[in-house]
Amino acid sequence: MAEGEDRNARGTVRTITDLARLAGVSPGTVSRALAGKSLVNAKTREKIEALARQHAFQPNQMASGLRRQKTGVIGVAIPLGHDTRQQISDSFFMTLLGHLADELTLQGYDLMLRRVVPEDDADWLERFIGSGMIDGVIVIGQSDQFDRIEDVADGYNAMVVWGNHQEGQRHCVVGTDNRLGGRLAAERLVAAGARRIAFLGDIGAMEFGARFAGAQDAAARLGLEPVMVLPTHLSPERASAEIAAHLTAQAGRIDGIFTATDTLAALCLTELRACGLAVPDGVRLVGFDDLPIARQTVPPLTTIRQDIAAGARALVDLLLRRLAGEKTESLILPPELIVRETA
Amino acid sequence: MAEGEDRNARGTVRTITDLARLAGVSPGTVSRALAGKSLVNAKTREKIEALARQHAFQPNQMASGLRRQKTGVIGVAIPLGHDTRQQISDSFFMTLLGHLADELTLQGYDLMLRRVVPEDDADWLERFIGSGMIDGVIVIGQSDQFDRIEDVADGYNAMVVWGNHQEGQRHCVVGTDNRLGGRLAAERLVAAGARRIAFLGDIGAMEFGARFAGAQDAAARLGLEPVMVLPTHLSPERASAEIAAHLTAQAGRIDGIFTATDTLAALCLTELRACGLAVPDGVRLVGFDDLPIARQTVPPLTTIRQDIAAGARALVDLLLRRLAGEKTESLILPPELIVRETA
DNA sequence: GTGAAAGCGCTAACAC
DNA sequence: GTGTTAGCGCTTTCAC
Numbered sequence A, B: 001m002a003e004g005e006d007r008n009a010r011g012t013v014r015t016i017t018d019l020a021r022l023a024g025v026s027p028g029t030v031s032r033a034l035a036g037k038s039l040v041n042a043k044t045r046e047k048i049e050a051l052a053r054q055h056a057f058q059p060n061q062m063a064s065g066l067r068r069q070k071t072g073v074i075g076v077a078i079p080l081g082h083d084t085r086q087q088i089s090d091s092f093f094m095t096l097l098g099h100l101a102d103e104l105t106l107q108g109y110d111l112m113l114r115r116v117v118p119e120d121d122a123d124w125l126e127r128f129i130g131s132g133m134i135d136g137v138i139v140i141g142q143s144d145q146f147d148r149i150e151d152v153a154d155g156y157n158a159m160v161v162w163g164n165h166q167e168g169q170r171h172c173v174v175g176t177d178n179r180l181g182g183r184l185a186a187e188r189l190v191a192a193g194a195r196r197i198a199f200l201g202d203i204g205a206m207e208f209g210a211r212f213a214g215a216q217d218a219a220a221r222l223g224l225e226p227v228m229v230l231p232t233h234l235s236p237e238r239a240s241a242e243i244a245a246h247l248t249a250q251a252g253r254i255d256g257i258f259t260a261t262d263t264l265a266a267l268c269l270t271e272l273r274a275c276g277l278a279v280p281d282g283v284r285l286v287g288f289d290d291l292p293i294a295r296q297t298v299p300p301l302t303t304i305r306q307d308i309a310a311g312a313r314a315l316v317d318l319l320l321r322r323l324a325g326e327k328t329e330s331l332i333l334p335p336e337l338i339v340r341e342t343a
Numbered sequence C: 001g002t003g004a005a006a007g008c009g010c011t012a013a014c015a016c
Numbered sequence D: 001g002t003g004t005t006a007g008c009g010c011t012t013t014c015a016c
Helices: A003-007 A016-023 A027-035 A042-054 A061-068 A091-106 A124-130 A146-155 A178-191 A206-221 A236-249 A262-274 A308-323 B003-007 B016-023 B027-035 B042-054 B061-068 B091-106 B124-130 B146-155 B178-191 B206-221 B236-249 B262-274 B308-323
Strands: A073-079 A110-116 A136-140 A159-162 A173-176 A197-200 A228-230 A256-259 A284-289 A302-305 A331-333 A336-338 B073-079 B110-116 B136-140 B159-162 B173-176 B197-200 B228-230 B256-259 B284-289 B302-305 B331-333 B336-338
Touching: A016 A027, A016 A042, A027 A042, A061 B061, A073 A091, A073 A124, A091 A110, A091 A136, A091 A262, A091 A308, A091 B091, A091 B110, A110 A124, A110 B091, A124 A136, A124 A146, A136 A308, A146 A159, A159 A308, A173 A178, A173 A308, A178 A197, A178 A206, A178 A256, A178 A284, A178 A302, A178 A336, A197 A206, A197 A236, A228 A236, A236 A262, A256 A262, A262 A284, A308 A331, B016 B027, B016 B042, B027 B042, B073 B091, B073 B124, B091 B110, B091 B136, B091 B262, B091 B308, B110 B124, B124 B136, B124 B146, B136 B308, B146 B159, B159 B308, B173 B178, B173 B308, B178 B197, B178 B206, B178 B256, B178 B284, B178 B302, B178 B336, B197 B206, B197 B236, B228 B236, B236 B262, B256 B262, B262 B284, B308 B331
Parallel strands: A073 A110, A073 A136, A136 A159, A159 A173, A173 A331, A197 A228, A197 A256, A256 A284, A284 A302, B073 B110, B073 B136, B136 B159, B159 B173, B173 B331, B197 B228, B197 B256, B256 B284, B284 B302
Antiparallel strands: A110 B110, A302 A336, B302 B336
């Protein structure tokens, strides 16, 4: 095995052993000095640190990880469910991911990202966890994988999920109170003059289903007719056509629309204009998320805000606590009605 | 050292050695069977595979990585430059990231994401590379780190960068021909009737500088006065105010605006409306990127398209080739003018 | 406070 | 075709 020879070119300090030789101490001491714990003579430590800096030495994380049985990496999984492939650019998830990256970095963890297509790979979650590359996992969105996540949660503690909360569920979830959000949305539509409300989106997706249910609650309580569902995919290409079809089919039969996301609301606004329907005078519109786009539509969008940054912080905080052995509860964040000009 | 005992609960198959015991063969054989290479007796292989499946066994990637001196992980670094912190949700980068994730997965690699703040950590790139956790790195955006990237490129081959190409540069880059894009934008503005053109954005950022230069080329060639620069940050909060200020200051002195990105164009549209300026009759507007939002502004945005998916594919393809030892050239993708209604 | 030595779980010569 | 063995680079007892 002559592998090592060329790799360790003259003078290169690649391993803790190289550094030990240079410092005239044993590898063990270098390890202790660099880890910053255990007792090490101050002078020895300084010398080693200086040498490490000088040679830009970094201990190999793989080796360290193998020995310590932890990797310093948190996995982030984005399941792409039935509505596959297009969530590619779903703004909400991507924004959440950005915040997660910042928060994990702050806590000294690296982030391993995996987008998974559950229908192609039923064991996506077990495989991610079992890879040995991650200390814990954050799942962004339950998609249609609620049951699978529940199954895994029984045997694996280091997991936190962004999504909807369900009575008695076993996995630890962080998410907005979607049902309450839906209620706020519907109430606002009504306050703005709507009487015949429709929900635009795919209620098969857990979170959307809860938003719809909340709207339904409000409608019932206010004595209105039930909220109508206008099933719509999330991908812009399909959504536009679907929305247009819905608007044509329901012409004159609805005067308030609650969309599952702001992205859909923006598209809906475009289609409403195309149909010659005035917003908010002819039709009131409320979105969900309060993404940056909500401020830029014409007119600006009334919507239900989710606090993404707080969500990311909570996800990381709960996960770290679980890594420390704690059994944490789920966290439900309050939605907030943001009134702009569409309702 | 009694660590192992409880971890290997009765019956649990955690290591290749456990599996070997079960199969009645040696660990080496299991390794070979699972790796799918080398000669292994068909029956032995089947038996081992069956056992592995049954116990949901996966070889530990850390250990395998350490031994083979490769990790199967590609690092993706997003440097947050002077315009720090807010690019958090820059749609363009996030979309590119999504495509990269898909493409890397397709090629059997995992993705490790790091957002870095160069001013807080000068050695961000060396550290990422030196961590021992990644086989190669893709840098998304040069930000203001061009020189640092150049330095690293001299000694490290497994790196590809998304960004702007500069005559004689040493790092391998994939990116759109920004200068050409800028020229197309300016030419379109002129074709739509503009005579006094402004560039809205921060020309300190490499790619934006090139876009501006392209517009300047066109203006000069067409005998117009030089393109005016309206410096503007990317973050929505700051951008809106800055744009409003620019519009007030330049009232009546410009009739065509080329923005550095679609995001800025969307904000600009809002501010133009607030100023009572008609688009495109009073002021023509052209963006850059062709993000989904470009189709949804009112009126829909004329813009310069970058082919993000093709970019992601190229980044991964070039990186893999470099991993295989090849010395690859940079790749410049052609921009495309998309005419909608703002110019 | 430091050195020696035993592995973490895996792979790849090298034998047979 | 398969077993044996020697590490990958690091951390952590256990001695001293």
